[in-house]
Amino acid sequence: MSISPAQLIQKYNVPAPRYTSYPTVPLWANDLEEKHWKLLVKKAYSDFGDQEGITLYIHLPYCESLCTYCGCNKRITKNHTVEIPYIQAVLAEWRHYLAALGTKPNLAGIHLGGGTPTFFSPESLHELISEIQDSANIMPDAEFSFEGHPNNTTRMHLQTLFDLGFRRVSYGIQDFDPQVQKAIHRIQPFSKVKEATDIAREIGYTSVNFDLIYGLPFQTLATIEQTFKEVAGLKPDRIAFYSYAHLPSAFPAQKSFEAFLPKESKKRELYERGKEILTEMGYLEIGMDHFSLSDDPLYLAKENKTLHRNFMGYTTSPSKILLGLGNSAISDVYYGYAQNAKEIDPYKAQIQSGHFAIVKGHVMTQTDIDTRNLILKLICQQEATWNLCFYSNLGKKNWEKLREFQDEGLITFDTMGIRIGAAGLPFVRNICMVFDKRLQEKEEKQFSFSKAI
Template structure:
């Protein structure tokens, strides 16, 4: 049976916390768990949101937060900029492909309306610790427009000094001067969308960007003092193979970003129209996809990266790796992070937020988003008020995803349940995972093993009441 050797894990968030070198992870085991499953940036996941949750429900959640006064923890802000200049065929994001540059300024005017409606409920100068601009391509906005956006946010909210200010970047849309301007606007973290350096793969997904361009931008970003730089990669793309992806990984290791996000491509052309331009016969098969993942894990951990969880890697001194070692990881709609769990205000088309025990999502189309704001309404069109069972299972799943362990007594006491009795069905389902060496059970807790950490989504899925009905909507676990 073919195996890969994994680098030592010096963290304490998994059940062992020994820092010893884990046993090889069999490729056959990865293949066994090559099934669809949620990414758990929330629980319940966004496919559970309902349209019966609307603006009034969201306003009530904001009012409850405002009533907490100074005791309320700092907010996070997410701003969705949906525009892209060109179409990437693999993309499943909510985006609008256009070369009409004036659309950006029009969008800013609507964002300003939404911010004012939020402030009317939250109160002006609510404290913000984290800001993230995503898309689409936030750098579709020019420097002046990004400056207007930041000024708008600073007028409405009180930003904590030294907090995270991150932005997603399409390397094809920036140069050295633009990076300098982003630093001047206060951004301290960058995420470069790379996906793959191989020219044939780039051609197949309609995203041509030479490696030399990314290397030059990385050098410039470092000289400007950005605190952390992330690179996004995707495996399972058309025309990828073991050798081509190994070359990309070698280049990324030479590039040496602070963080790497390694995503599995989910080919769902029935849901995402751009993917219909991808030729299915050019996609690597399941066996090749699993090999690419196995090789990537070995290559990146061998190059000194800490495996954070799921699809995240970081250098040992990066705050994400430090948080993992100290058991302080958290997970939200942007993936793994270091901020404590708290409220997230989402602005813009399709933005998903979390306030208290609720999730909410803005209108997905630009027309619907603008129409609601034209009526003076917050553009929330669906969401979810979490039940007691949802809150309990969220605690369990996030503990698994972020710390790799469960304390049955502590969780049972917090939610006034007998943990083993409440999750009797789930305990029965854990049997195969125990047999495969992915988890260990004791009388008082569950621990994800160092090998199981690479398949933690599969462990979390055992406790997910919602995904049992329909897993086909999700990406694959590996």
């Protein structure tokens, strides 16, 4: 019996992990002591550091005002005296890692996220980045990027970071419609976005990314079309077109516009129309929610099958070592994961006492590693092979689910591997769940994942 696209969306629009890691964070075993973490970091660097280096994600949590849609870890304040003490804590954490590594490490990249990294002054950011760079060997193809708020990313921010080697900037646009912006408390006129984009390109940035969201309150097909019309005039190199994640139990500010959210079927129409416009504009689909121009390194990585995914999303970086600095930051060192304390003050206190601020972690088993590799290939390449051992241990229930996906025209598979077809791309998270043994083992518990579609 055939099933319509609308019925598929209704069927599979269930809570699902985004798979920026496997196992996903709520399913970590939390069996990680600080001394064990140091050993994992050192082992990973010994195995991969010379060739691939390390990538740093630095969490800068402060924002001057609350965007009510936001699910990030942030602290709202207009008090900029918090900058220096926080940066001193991040640098102290970096020194802990230098001591654990016992060597001057190769640095493959830095990404500044938040919060609002451009809450921090150019002088504060210079202090932070310059010390890190001075204590590492910068690899020839190192990639430095940051997230900027168009309203407060100044020429000085852009110039200071450019002088430190940054060449990629990502602006959180979300939507250009005034009513939508008012509802989500993210008011930024087109003129400010254009100014921030033009200055970045004038200075010499080689990549400008826009983050857009579908499923926000008051969005319609007409508002999406108008937003993309304005985006087209600025022609960013990359566009992330995310599904709005509605989790009011975790982020109470989202309740303020709950009654004005588009229904599930309408939300998917917003995405399909946005994707159609992006295609007309010359953008190519990279994977879940990501698009780029054909000459962008992200698209080229997808084509040559070197695309990678981690806690920062899709990336061209080959590094298997991602160290997260700052409160709530997550580290991935291939053999294990760790997350810092979410709140700023406990994070700073732990770091200043001479310890890491890890509050949860996970040590990977070989089964975890095999499963992660399979899921990453599906998310990055939409196809994966599997060995006979994996094939034979999948279990009857999961094989039945795969056959169901195949009957619906979403995938094809055989004894060698699996391939996700064009019709299956919207359901890639659902498909990956078939292989998520840790989620299946804990299925009696309820986890706060956003819906898949």
